[in-house]
Amino acid sequence: MAKKSYSFYPGCSSQKAASSSNYQVSVDTMCKELDIELNEIPDWNCCSASIGYAGGGELPRLALSARNMALSEQAHAGQDIVATCAACWLATKETQERLHTNPDLLAETNTALAEAGLKLNNDKNIRHMVEVLIEDIGYEELGSHVKKPLEGLKIAGYVGCQTNRPFGIDGESFENPKYLDKMIETVGAEACDSYEKKVSCCGGALAFSEPEKSQALIKDIIESAYDNGADMIVTPCPVCQMNTEVYQDQINAKYGTKFKMPVVYYSTLLSVAYGKSAKEAALDGQIIRAKQLEDIAGK
Amino acid sequence: MSYNNEMIEKYRGNFLKEVTDNVEEGDWVKMCMQCGVCSGSCPLGPHWEHPPQEIFMMIRANKREEVLESTSMWMCTSCYNCIARCPRGLPITHIMHGLATYSRRLGLAPQQQPTAKFAQLFWNNLAKTGRVNELKLGLSLYFMNGFAEGVKTALKMKNIGLNMLKTKRMTPMEMLGGHGCKDAKGLQAILKKAEELENVRIGKSGA
Numbered sequence: 001m002a003k004k005s006y007s008f009y010p011g012c013s014s015q016k017a018a019s020s021s022n023y024q025v026s027v028d029t030m031c032k033e034l035d036i037e038l039n040e041i042p043d044w045n046c047c048s049a050s051i052g053y054a055g056g057g058e059l060p061r062l063a064l065s066a067r068n069m070a071l072s073e074q075a076h077a078g079q080d081i082v083a084t085c086a087a088c089w090l091a092t093k094e095t096q097e098r099l100h101t102n103p104d105l106l107a108e109t110n111t112a113l114a115e116a117g118l119k120l121n122n123d124k125n126i127r128h129m130v131e132v133l134i135e136d137i138g139y140e141e142l143g144s145h146v147k148k149p150l151e152g153l154k155i156a157g158y159v160g161c162q163t164n165r166p167f168g169i170d171g172e173s174f175e176n177p178k179y180l181d182k183m184i185e186t187v188g189a190e191a192c193d194s195y196e197k198k199v200s201c202c203g204g205a206l207a208f209s210e211p212e213k214s215q216a217l218i219k220d221i222i223e224s225a226y227d228n229g230a231d232m233i234v235t236p237c238p239v240c241q242m243n244t245e246v247y248q249d250q251i252n253a254k255y256g257t258k259f260k261m262p263v264v265y266y267s268t269l270l271s272v273a274y275g276k277s278a279k280e281a282a283l284d285g286q287i288i289r290a291k292q293l294e295d296i297a298g299k
Numbered sequence: 300m301s302y303n304n305e306m307i308e309k310y311r312g313n314f315l316k317e318v319t320d321n322v323e324e325g326d327w328v329k330m331c332m333q334c335g336v337c338s339g340s341c342p343l344g345p346h347w348e349h350p351p352q353e354i355f356m357m358i359r360a361n362k363r364e365e366v367l368e369s370t371s372m373w374m375c376t377s378c379y380n381c382i383a384r385c386p387r388g389l390p391i392t393h394i395m396h397g398l399a400t401y402s403r404r405l406g407l408a409p410q411q412q413p414t415a416k417f418a419q420l421f422w423n424n425l426a427k428t429g430r431v432n433e434l435k436l437g438l439s440l441y442f443m444n445g446f447a448e449g450v451k452t453a454l455k456m457k458n459i460g461l462n463m464l465k466t467k468r469m470t471p472m473e474m475l476g477g478h479g480c481k482d483a484k485g486l487q488a489i490l491k492k493a494e495e496l497e498n499v500r501i502g503k504s505g506a
Contacts, residue, residue: 012431015478017470019433019463043481045429048422050377053396054403054415055422056490058323059500063493064425067486108500112493116485165379166392174383201342201378208440209417210343214376217342246459287462 004136007076007124008038009068011088012046013238020085020238022285026267027084027129029280033145033271034137039079041072047091050162051205062105063112065095069126070118080125082132084267086162086237093126093167128163130236130266134179135170142186147275148296149188155269156192156230157181158221160240161201175199180234183266187273192228197221202243211247218243219251222259232262232290234269241265245287262290272297302503303405307363309502314363321501323397324390331355337381337391343374351381351391354398367407372398373414404503416443428479429486434469435477 014024031038045068048061056064069092072081083089099106099122110120133142157180163169169179176198181191200221203214221244225233235241245263252259264286271281278297283290300308310317318325331352338350348371349357357366372395381391399415402408408415417440424436441456442449453460463469480486 012425012478013433015430017467017472018478019468021468022466043429045480045486046425046431048425049431050392050396051418052422052425053400054408054418055426057400057404057494057497058397059497060490060493063489064486067489108496109493111496112489115488115492116482118485118489161376161378161380165383166390201376201380203342204376204378205417205421206343206374206376206414208437209413210346210374213343213346246462249458285466285468287466287468 003035003037004132005037005039005076005079006082006127006132007072007079008040009044009072009081009083009088009092010040011044011083011085011238013085019242022282023084023238023241023265023267025280025282025285026265026271029271029276029282030267030274033274033276034133034142036132036137038082039076041068041081042075043071044068047088049087049091049205059105059108059112061091062095062098063109065092066099066109066113066120066122067116067118068092069096069122069124070113070120072124073121074118080127082127082129084129084238086128086160087239089126089128090162090167096122096124096126128169128236130163130179130183131169133183133266139182139186142183142270146187146273148273148299150269150273150293150296151188153189153231153292154192154229155184155189156195156225156228156233157184157198158195158225158233158235158240158244158263159199160235160237161199161204162239163236164199180236180266184234184269187269189269192225192230195224195228195230197224202240204239204243207239207243207247211250214243215247215251215254218247219255219257222248222251222261223257225261226259230261231292232264234264234266236266248288260288262286262288262293264290264293268293301406303407305502306405312361314361314366315359317363318358318398318401322394322401324393325397327389327394328355328358330387330389332387334386336384336386337389340380340384341374342376342378342380347371347374351395354395364407366398367402367405368409370409370412372396372402373408373412373418375399404501413443426487426490427483428477429483430478430480432473432477432479434471434473
């Protein structure tokens with residue numbers, strides 16, 4: 001397949017030594033294998049991630065994403081914007097939609113952008129990396145690169161919220177999207193097809209401000225993975241990954257559970273299945289180590 | 300006169316109109332048919348003082364202070380379940396964010412509400428350099444209720460921090476500046492102009 005090029009919005013948590021820097025490492029590995037070129041939007045900024053609303057009103061929040069889109073238009077004409085973070089994708093896509101349907105807001109946004117010499121045409125597609133994989137590459141091509149099928153692994157596909165609602169992936173249902181399960185099967189593992197917490201909320205940013213309420217939600221997400229016989233959870237979202245991985249000790253202490261469930265990204269799975277090393281798949285970024293994937297990567 | 304008093308004067312007795320004019324996506328509130336699917340679909344549903352369906356009815360019933368001083372909309376996790384399921388297509392998540400913003404502007408949001416505090420810290424953090432500094436954000440969160448409680452929280456979170464450091468998903472270097480936009484000044488100018496324009500639209504003086 002010919003090289004595919006995109007204007008890439010990595011987002012704050014993907015930066016070096018940030019909370020989902022491991023996601024970025026595995027995405028880079030996966031994209032290299034699939035001949036996907038990611039051109040970073042020059043000097044991109046934070047999207048305010050569905051939690052900026054205490055300090056930022058509607059227009060300032062829209063202006064944040066609009067700046068990224070304007071910079072992308074300037075630097076990468078004709079390329080779709082692609083984000084790996086669910087919140088980055090959602091905030092950008094929402095901005096695009098809001099400004100499409102409201103010309104007054106678009107005019108005001110452009111007045112604000114002009115302060116930094118920028119202008120938004122708002123004519124780009126805003127896409128999540130999983131859309132690129134499914135729609136532009138396709139399951140068949142994704143499968144054809146597999147060198148080490150993840151045989152014998154049972155994996156719970158935790159889709160979460162923001163890659164699923166309100167936009168979601170074309171052709172998928174909000175209540176039971178199948179694309180993550182299909183990806184799991186594409187790399188030779190078994191998907192937990194009755195994973196009932198697949199699209200439940202982990203608390204999102206409220207895991208920080210309302211830890212007890214959020215951890216009660218997280219507990220159910222992990223418990224359901226165990227109930228379905230999962231060896232690990234896979235997710236497309238940095239907040240889902242972090243919330244379901246890092247609080248397991250605190251949840252164990254509070255609820256008397258014995259959780260030790262690895263939570264990985266789809267890009268980690270693909271990288272391992274594509275025969276890449278543990279380091280290239282960013283398995284060293286796991287706080288709860290994914291030993292079975294380490295074994296496969298080490299073979 | 301305070302912005303809150305100005306708005307009370309302007310909309311006396313018509314809170315629905317006030318919300319329609321000043322709250323993000325507020326013109327949708329009148330479309331709610333009180334089915335309650337939003338409230339039943341919310342992951343933090345049981346923790347809302349007044350769940351979304353009730354908030355919509357209260358807005359129409361002129362329960363201005365009860366709505367704006369409530370902790371309710373600060374329970375929104377932005378999971379979008381309510382939006383996906385609402386039979387009338389109300390952008391409920393955005394309305395809740397909008398009500399939260401508006402209650403802060405009026406000075407009516409509960410002072411000690413943790414998400415209200417955290418959401419403000421998040422905004423201040425990102426507006427400074429254009430990108431979130433996760434380490435400073437985390438620390439400011441721990442210490443948002445004062446020093447003594449901050450030390451307690453930091454100790455409780457110590458192992459998580461160490462795990463993040465060990466896996467190179469956090470770095471102490473972020474204390475010394477850290478990541479940011481090269482044109483942070485340009486970004487701040489954009490945000491300032493956006494705020495000015497919005498203030499004109501909602502009749503709030505810049506002061």
